[in-house]
Amino acid sequence: MESETRLREFIQGASKLPVLPQVTIRLLKALDSPDSSAKDIARIFQAEPALAARLLKLANSSFYGLSGNISEVHRAVAVLGAKTIRSLALMVWTQTLRSHGRTPEEKALLSPLLAHGLASGILARMLAERMRPGLGEDAFMAGLLHDIGRVALVAQLGAKYQTLILDPALSEGAALHDKESAVLGFDHRGLGAALMQSWALPRFLSEVAEAHHDIPTSPEDSFLVSAVALADSFATRLRFNLGLGAPRVGQEELAAYFGFADSQEIDEFLELAMGWFGTMSEILAKTK
Numbered sequence: 001m002e003s004e005t006r007l008r009e010f011i012q013g014a015s016k017l018p019v020l021p022q023v024t025i026r027l028l029k030a031l032d033s034p035d036s037s038a039k040d041i042a043r044i045f046q047a048e049p050a051l052a053a054r055l056l057k058l059a060n061s062s063f064y065g066l067s068g069n070i071s072e073v074h075r076a077v078a079v080l081g082a083k084t085i086r087s088l089a090l091m092v093w094t095q096t097l098r099s100h101g102r103t104p105e106e107k108a109l110l111s112p113l114l115a116h117g118l119a120s121g122i123l124a125r126m127l128a129e130r131m132r133p134g135l136g137e138d139a140f141m142a143g144l145l146h147d148i149g150r151v152a153l154v155a156q157l158g159a160k161y162q163t164l165i166l167d168p169a170l171s172e173g174a175a176l177h178d179k180e181s182a183v184l185g186f187d188h189r190g191l192g193a194a195l196m197q198s199w200a201l202p203r204f205l206s207e208v209a210e211a212h213h214d215i216p217t218s219p220e221d222s223f224l225v226s227a228v229a230l231a232d233s234f235a236t237r238l239r240f241n242l243g244l245g246a247p248r249v250g251q252e253e254l255a256a257y258f259g260f261a262d263s264q265e266i267d268e269f270l271e272l273a274m275g276w277f278g279t280m281s282e283i284l285a286k287t288k
Contacts, residue, residue: 006185007194016156018097018148020199023048027089028201031082041085042074051092055080057283058088063276083137091118091144095284100155109154109161112242116232117144117151118284119240122276123231124224126269127258132223139227142208145201146228149192149209150242153180169246176243177213189213215249219257230254238270240277 011017020028027044030036045052052073059076060069064084070076077085094117101107124143128136154161169179180187193206208228215229216222233251235241260266 003181003186003190007190010156010184010186010191011194014156016100016158017152017195018100018155021093021096023051024089024093025199028086031086038074038077041077045073045077051089054092054283055085055088058084061279061283063279063283083141087121087137087140087144090141091121091280092284094118094144094148094151097151097155100151102158105159105162106154109159109166109242110151112240113147113151113154116235116241117147118280119235119238119273119277120144120146120228120231122280123234123273124227126273126276127227127230128223130258135223135227138202138204139224139231141202142205142224143228143231145192145196145205146209146212146232147188147192148195149188149190150176150180152191152195153184153188166243170243173247175213175248176246213249215251215253219254226254226257230258234266234270234273238274238277 023044027041030041030044045055055073055076056070058064059079064080070079080088094114097114098107098110101110121140121142121144125136125140128139153165157164164183165176165179168174169176172179174182177187177189189210189212192209196206196209197203204224208224211222211225212228212232214225216226219226230251233248233254236244236248255266260269
């Protein structure tokens with residue numbers, strides 16, 4: 001397909017796309033290895049003091065229902081578990097992508113995108129816990145990374161993303177992903193999926209990235225896509241996103257599937273999410 005060719009050519013010619021840092025790669029490999037112990041994983045954290053400090057903050061936070069005095073890294077690793085630690089590593093990495101902004105204009109594009117990813121991850125986790133608590137951490141990762149392709153586009157195109165895609169989409173009343181396709185021959189969904197596959201991340205993450213703008217015909221059978229699609233909508237409603245004036249598909253059916261009876265219940269849910277967003281932002285803040 002032509003879109004696949006254009007996407008492949010874009011990736012091959014790009015020099016500023018996000019890449020996973022070596023420490024994150026080592027950590028993800030260790031988490032996936034059946035031969036790795038909690039102490040092995042703890043040693044990776046201990047070599048990165050800033051990452052270790054965030055791990056301890058997370059282990060002692062109420063976000064995961066914990067509020068104990070966990071002061072040792074290996075204990076935090078054991079308490080949180082592999083999926084949560086993977087989420088933390090990816091969450092910390094996404095926030096470092098702010099450095100891809102070379103000018104104030106580029107930073108102004110990246111900042112709401114990264115906030116959108118964090119908010120979507122939090123919201124997707126909260127939604128999953130209403131229906132399938134065992135998928136909460138998977139939903140968090142999927143929400144966190146569902147728009148990583150758009151982050152990559154801004155990182156590579158810089159301010160051109162605004163002039164070529166964002167501004168024309170808003171003036172024409174077009175969805176951003178449709179304008180991306182019209183200009184580039186592919187959109188952020190395909191780019192994000194391709195990048196996550198190249199990073200050897202779990203396959204469900206790339207699948208959600210590809211499908212999060214589609215309305216699932218069966219939310220039960222496409223649960224993570226459904227959770228992220230609604231989380232994306234809710235995060236935008238909280239004004240965490242680019243192109244807030246662009247047209248978006250209503251998600252009333254998904255809201256009903258996740259058990260929201262009325263707008264007041266949604267408002268209360270979003271207020272709680274905003275509190276968790278503040279908590280996670282504090283955990284991600286630079287530690288001296």
